[in-house]
Amino acid sequence: MAAVGVKVNLPTPLDATSSEPPPLFDGTTRLYICYTCPFAQRVRITRNYKGLQDEIKLVPLNLGNRPAWYKEKVYPENKVPALEHNGKIIGESLDLIKYVDSNFGGPSLLPDDPAKREFAEELIAYTDTFNSTVFTSFKGDAVKEAGPAFDHLENALNKFDDGPFFLGQFSLADIAFVPFVERFQIFLSEAFKYDITAGRPKLAKWIEEINKIEAYKQTKTDPIEFVEFYKAQQ
Numbered sequence: 044m045a046a047v048g049v050k051v052n053l054p055t056p057l058d059a060t061s062s063e064p065p066p067l068f069d070g071t072t073r074l075y076i077c078y079t080c081p082f083a084q085r086v087r088i089t090r091n092y093k094g095l096q097d098e099i100k101l102v103p104l105n106l107g108n109r110p111a112w113y114k115e116k117v118y119p120e121n122k123v124p125a126l127e128h129n130g131k132i133i134g135e136s137l138d139l140i141k142y143v144d145s146n147f148g149g150p151s152l153l154p155d156d157p158a159k160r161e162f163a164e165e166l167i168a169y170t171d172t173f174n175s176t177v178f179t180s181f182k183g184d185a186v187k188e189a190g191p192a193f194d195h196l197e198n199a200l201n202k203f204d205d206g207p208f209f210l211g212q213f214s215l216a217d218i219a220f221v222p223f224v225e226r227f228q229i230f231l232s233e234a235f236k237y238d239i240t241a242g243r244p245k246l247a248k249w250i251e252e253i254n255k256i257e258a259y260k261q262t263k264t265d266p267i268e269f270v271e272f273y274k275a276q277q
Contacts, residue, residue, distance in 0.1 A: 053078070058105035064112040065102060072099045073127040075117065077106045081222035082136040083124040084262050088218045089140045091258035093149025099126075137167055140215050152215045159203065159210045166199060166209055166216040173220070177227050185235045189227070193239050193246060196220070200245035207245075207252040221253055222262075229266045 056078065065073060074090060076083035090099050104113060104123060114121040118132050126133045126142065133142055144152045153160055173192050180188035205211035209220075224239075228250070231237040240247035253259055 054101055054103055056103040056105040057110050058108040059110055061110040061112070064110070064116050067116065067127065068130050071127070073102045074099050075102045075104060075113070075123050075125040075127070077104055077123050079264050079268055080106065080123055081226060082122075084222040085136045085218050086124045086126070086139045086143060087262045088221070088259050089143045089152060089215070091261055092152065092213070092218075092256070093143065093147060095143070095147055095149060098147065099143070137170065137219060140218055144215060152213070152218065154210055154212065154214065156210075159214075162199075162202060163210055163214060163216045167219045169195065170219045170223070174223050177223070181230070181234070185231060186237050189231065189237075189239075193243060196224070196249075197243040197246050200249055207248045209249075213253070213256060217249075217253060221259060224250065225263070 065071070074083075074086060076087060087101070090096065104110065106123065109121070117127070118125040118134060120134055122134065124134070124136055124139055126139055128146070133139060140152070153163060173195065176192040177189045180192075199209055200207075202209070203211040206213075208214060209216040228239050231239055240250065
């Protein structure tokens, strides 16, 4: 189903003790990330699925104590992810997953079917609303306030019946959502005893199937970190 990369030892995150960046614009394609960042995780999944582990080098950062050179010399916005490619730096995770899919080899993550491509754009455009709705619900009645956002996903998964994913087959639309659904599912269960899959069989199947994809599994991190982080935001 997927272009699977061999699991390798991941590089150690760079922090403020790192005085110099990698040799910028030397022809190496680099993806600047944080291992626990869901936005960066989107691009890592895309990279892995397309089998680009050798072509796109990871440069992990410690966002709590990031190197000064990152803002000064690499990416003035001082956020991750950022991609160094062809003499320029590109940011914003939703732009980057499309960029990596279009500009590198490996299996395409958007189908040729125009109806599916249009639906993918609609779904990807909804991700910010989805995330803010669920995140805001943590400070109120999470079950009541977050429910419609998960219902939206359940309904979207009914659109095509040729596979368990949003477009039938695994695509950028799934990659846009899964880092956040993963975290929200864990936190809502832990903090509110809310099962986001209850009464949503399509969403339950989507989560089950996406957890079989090695390119995604390799990017998952300790769920305890999610719970502690979101608790701190309440």
